[in-house]
Each structure stands twice: as C-alpha cells, then as structure tokens.
Amino acid sequence: MxxxxxxxxxxxxxxxxxxxxxxxxxxxxxxxxxxxxxxxxxxxxxxxxxxxFPGVIDDQVHFREPGLTHKATIYTEAKAAVAGGVTSFMEMPNTIPNALTIELLEDKYRIASQTSLANYSFFMGTSNDNAAEVLKVNELKKDICGVKIFMGASTGNMLVDNYLTLDKVFRESEVLIATHCEDEKIIKANYQRLKNEKGELSPADHPLVRNEEGCFESSLVAIQFAKKYNSRLHILHISTEKELQLFTNLIPLKDKRITAEACVHHLTFSSDDYEQLGYKIKCNPAIKAPHNREAIWKALLDDRIDVIATDHAPHLLNEKEPPYEHAHAGLPLVQHPLQLMLHHHKQGRISLEKIAEKMSHAVADCFDIAERGYIREGYxxxxxxxxxxxxxxxxxxxxxxxxxxxxxxxxxxxxxxxxxxxxxxxxxxxxxxxxxxxxxxxxxxx
CATH class of the missing domain: 2.30.40.10 (Urease, subunit C, domain 1)
Structure with missing residues (x-):
C-alpha cells in the first residue's frame, strides 16, 4: 500500500x-x-x-440497492460520496426487498464489499411483525450500525404502528434505534382536509400535509419509549422548531441516551424555495417554514442537535413530477454535504471546527464507531x-x-x-x- x-x-x-x-x-x-x-x-x-478534514461520516443515506437500481446503486452513490469527502455511510433498509432479516441485511454488506469505494454499514429494518428478527442484531452489535424504525410511512412503506412491536424493540434492543418520526394519522387527516379544500395539491402544500404537529407527536412517542426503557434512541432529520424542546445540551454527547440529527437540506432550504424548486425538494419530513430552519441552526450550534447528515434519497427526475401523489419524496445530496456546510461557513453560520465536529467526530461518538471520525495517530x-x-x-x-x-x-x-x-x-x-x-x-x- x-x-x-x-x-x-x-x-x-x-x-x-x-x-x-x-x-x-x-x-x-x-x-x-x-x-x-x-x-x-x-x-x-x-x-x-x-x-x-476528517472524512465525513453520513449516518443516513438511501443507495437504493437492491431493487431500485434504476435510481442508484451502492457503487454509483458511494463514488459520488467520496468525491465530496464522505468516507463512510450508513444506509437505510427501505430497499426491495426491505432489509427485514439478517440474511437480507448481509446481502447488502456483500454488495458493498465488492462495489463501495467508501466504508459502509447498513441498518436493520423493522416491520410490525419482525421484532424477533430485529433483536438478533443484539448478537451483531459490533458489526451493525443500528435498527431503523419508520414511525411514519415514507418511501418503501415500512410503517411500524403496532405499539406492541415498538414496546418490544425499545425494551430489548441493545443497539442504537434510529427513527423516522411522523404521525401517520395526522398526515392522513391533513392530506384529506387539503384535498377536500383544494382538489389538487402543490409542492407548497407538502409541509401542510406533513406538518410540525405530526413530527412532534411522533418524536414524543419515540422519546417516551426510550425513557421508559433507557433505550439508545437517535431521531433522524429534525425538521421543526417544536421538536427541539425534546432534546438537551445539558449533558455531554457521550452520556446522552437520546440524540438528534439535522440534515443539510433542512439547514439550507425553507418553504420559500418550493416556488422555484417545486417537487425537487419534496422530502419526508417536509422542508418547512423559515422559522424552523433558524431554530434547527440554533439547536445545532448549541448541541441540542448532535450530528449533520444528508438523507441522500435519489429519484429520477420524471419520478419527481406532479401530481402531488406521484411526486416521490427525497433528494440526492451525498456528493456535496461538506461543500454545502462550507458555504454556510462562508456566510458566517458555522465554524470549520464545528463542521468537523458535527459531520465526523460526533457521528463517530454517537454510534461508537471504532477508530474513525477523528484525525488521530493510530486511526x-x-x-x-x-x-x-x-x-x-x-x-x-x-x-x-x-x-x-x-x-x-x-x-x-x-x-x-x-x-x-x-x-x-x-x-x-x-x-x-x-x-x-x-x-x-x-x-x-x-
């Protein structure tokens, strides 16, 4: 070498x-x-x-393989990642088939070992009826980044709304539980109300369908489970000001049992951008009103929010076209997160040292990643x-x-x-x- x-x-x-x-x-x-x-x-x-900089560790990506390889592959997206200084990624289970068994999860590791230019880990997926399989990850906790629970339906239809399943996983999991928090009943009620009022929905309606209340109520439920069992909970892609009251900066990251992630698009865009970008920035949870973005920035800098990620979620452009129900949610970002944060640095938003902390150091600490995330001798x-x-x-x-x-x-x-x-x-x-x-x-x- x-x-x-x-x-x-x-x-x-x-x-x-x-x-x-x-x-x-x-x-x-x-x-x-x-x-x-x-x-x-x-x-x-x-x-x-x-x-x-220490290589960026992105704790939330969707590389679409297997099953959705017309959108992306582990090879293509890992290549884009390293071009942007992202050296490690953790990938989500909503591929086809969903990664709901250890065998299916290991299939993804096999593909990555042959095709990924970046380091990799894959989340185990949770469904309403696979709790026993999910808990097998306890035997593999040194080798798997965590368990993913979709508490709101999103791409891949992996909604978990069975409270007995949630209770069992939060009670017995010995690994980090990462959650997508949006309340499905609130989302459906908002959608039906807007549909009745307007007929056709527009991109700007997306944060009204997937609103602040839906995110807050779901995050609250996840945190209640985590506090009940002292689970290790990591809430992904915080998008609302209201959720921020659920997190603390009064204890150091190494002692936290509940942590939070912000994504680069929620730090960059607001609902003002739907007029120009339309469904290109439709994602779940939705990009919301500007006051949410400002609150997320404040929480990131004062350490209520612990890490920055991309939630890289590619779709073909023709899959992002109207009508509202057709336009897929998700946007591709893994090639440029470091440069995007450097853009915010140039604007006086964040220091270079804080960028390294939130994109590398804190991610390594949050997930207990071995010998990565810092520029240290021996790493x-x-x-x-x-x-x-x-x-x-x-x-x-x-x-x-x-x-x-x-x-x-x-x-x-x-x-x-x-x-x-x-x-x-x-x-x-x-x-x-x-x-x-x-x-x-x-x-x-x-």
Missing part, C-alpha cells in the same frame, strides 16, 4: 486548527507533527493553504483535503449520481475537495478515482 505525507496543511480537528504534516502509513494515520521525515517511497502532497486515514480558494458550480456535467440531477444545480459552492483518502487509500484526487480498493465494513465499540 502506498504511503503519503501531507505537508503544511491546516488540520481541522477536535475544536482547533493547526498547521502540521500528516503521515499516512499502512492505511492509518502514523504521525501528526511539524516537518516529518520520510523515505523516498512516501508520496508527498503539498497541503499549503489547504485544510484537512484509519479517512481524510478529505479542501481547497477553500477554489469554488465549484454544481451542474449536470459534474454530478455523479446515477439519477443525474441535484437540487443544488446552479449554486456556487466554496471549498473544492481535492483529495479523499479512505483507509489510507487515495480513492479520489487530481487524477480522478482509483477504484483498486474498496471501503471496509464499519466496526462499533459496543
């Missing part, structure tokens, strides 16, 4: 930025210091003026080099998703990703991609 030394780079890590050399040897970070001596076989990379060399002096205009010509589009098209994003290392392998650089090494299965310290 090739060894590297990155010279004179600004290392963004653990709350500070320091100029150092970083030596990568045998896939790991060997040394972080000034003026490191190396042999002639070590490849030098000039990092002067650039920034080194796997999952790293992204960023040139903040360059910018990139998102266009169909540079989008790598199989679906071929992005809601960010036309945006000028700062901070070109010039190099991405996965397990010390330079998978993406100035010469494009090196696909000679696949990513690894994530391991967990549980």
């Amino acid at each position: 090739q060894n590297y030394v990155i010279r004179n780079i600004q290392v963004v890590n653990e709350g500070r930025i320091s100029v150092n050399d970083v030596l990568i040897k045998h896939g790991r970070i060997e040394k972080i210091a000034g003026d490191i001596s190396t042999d002639l076989l070590t490849t030098e990379i000039n990092g002067e003026g650039k920034y080194l 796997f060399a999952d790293l992204a080099i960023v040139d903040m002096n360059q910018q990139m205009t998102i266009s169909k010509e540079n989008i790598l998703y199989k679906c071929g589009w992005s809601p960010l098209e036309g945006m000028k994003l700062p901070g070109t990703i010039t190099h991405t290392f996965v397990n010390g392998h330079l998978v993406y650089g100035q010469n494009g991609f090196d696909e000679s090494n696949m990513g690894q299965r994530l391991k967990f310290n549980r």
